[in-house]
Amino acid sequence: LNSKNLDDLMKNGSNSNASWRVRMRQYGGEAKIEKQKQYGKQMRSPMQEEREAINQMGELFIHFTGPVDLKNADVSLYLFEGLECRKKVLARLLSRGAKTSTIAPKTRICVTNTPLCPLAAFTMCNVARVKPGFRIFDPFCGSCAILLASAMIEPSIKTVGVEIAHNGQVNRDNIISDFTSRNLTLPAAIIRGDSMAEDVRKEAKRAVGDEPFDAIITDPPYGIREKSGFCVDSPLINLVKCISEDRANGDENRLLKVGGRLVAFVPNQVGDDIADDMPSEKDLASAGLEFVQMLEQPLNDSLSRWLVEYKCTS
Numbered sequence: 001l002n003s004k005n006l007d008d009l010m011k012n013g014s015n016s017n018a019s020w021r022v023r024m025r026q027y028g029g030e031a032k033i034e035k036q037k038q039y040g041k042q043m044r045s046p047m048q049e050e051r052e053a054i055n056q057m058g059e060l061f062i063h064f065t066g067p068v069d070l071k072n073a074d075v076s077l078y079l080f081e082g083l084e085c086r087k088k089v090l091a092r093l094l095s096r097g098a099k100t101s102t103i104a105p106k107t108r109i110c111v112t113n114t115p116l117c118p119l120a121a122f123t124m125c126n127v128a129r130v131k132p133g134f135r136i137f138d139p140f141c142g143s144c145a146i147l148l149a150s151a152m153i154e155p156s157i158k159t160v161g162v163e164i165a166h167n168g169q170v171n172r173d174n175i176i177s178d179f180t181s182r183n184l185t186l187p188a189a190i191i192r193g194d195s196m197a198e199d200v201r202k203e204a205k206r207a208v209g210d211e212p213f214d215a216i217i218t219d220p221p222y223g224i225r226e227k228s229g230f231c232v233d234s235p236l237i238n239l240v241k242c243i244s245e246d247r248a249n250g251d252e253n254r255l256l257k258v259g260g261r262l263v264a265f266v267p268n269q270v271g272d273d274i275a276d277d278m279p280s281e282k283d284l285a286s287a288g289l290e291f292v293q294m295l296e297q298p299l300n301d302s303l304s305r306w307l308v309e310y311k312c313t314s
Helices: 047-056 118-127 145-153 172-180 198-206 235-248 281-287
Strands: 020-026 075-084 087-092 135-138 158-163 189-192 213-218 256-269 289-298 303-312
Touching: 020 047, 047 075, 118 145, 118 256, 118 303, 135 145, 145 158, 145 172, 145 213, 158 198, 172 189, 189 198, 198 235, 213 235, 235 256, 235 281, 235 303, 256 289, 281 289
Parallel strands: 020 075, 135 158, 135 213, 158 189, 213 256
Antiparallel strands: 075 087, 256 303, 289 303
């Protein structure tokens, strides 16, 4: 009531006759039904829970003058629980973006053992501020969920993915079919190799006219490469060091352009210090990067992943 953000639905408001509805969405540990306690997925809450939550906000809703329509309302409100410090957040639906289910793993030809969920892929692209004509690089592309999402957001982009796994694990022809079957812009290249190798990064740049990338968006592998004896640093730390090395070799060799974004996921288990898997201030300075933000996504009671964003400033 104090914010007046919903005054248009009240008496004499511009939408005073508009139909409206309220739906509740619970996330993670706030899901009351144990079998629905899945992290990273939205869950319809039981009708009783919705009614209780709506009754608690009766002081607001009683001022709405339009009819309630649960199916085809003019105005849709959502009550989110479990997003921010277990508080409830009331939000208004303004518009809808791309339909994420279009690239759900079950609809794709190429699917790996641990595919990135479509909502996460679209979120990463939005955090990276994908725009027309962008050159986008995913150095750990897997089945290319991020490149699919970016192509849906902006058809004019140029994308490159690198994946170390062979075709028996990640079939490149199947990836291409996932693009063509949806009439999406094909990647400029899907390279088999190790993106930590300089020659592989140079090949990736050649695929987009030897220009630096506007955004590096990636979901690095979890748990195996990070903990192995031959890979002391996490994939994100190694990637930042590669950006630093290419930058040191002159502007023509930059991997990420000035003003570009690096967006990646970093896993973290309860009890572990996430700083161990994050690049140091020294590494960031050497790469010309500045930290922007990090956002947590709980995966289960003991494991989270953090979405981290950096901006190239020099």
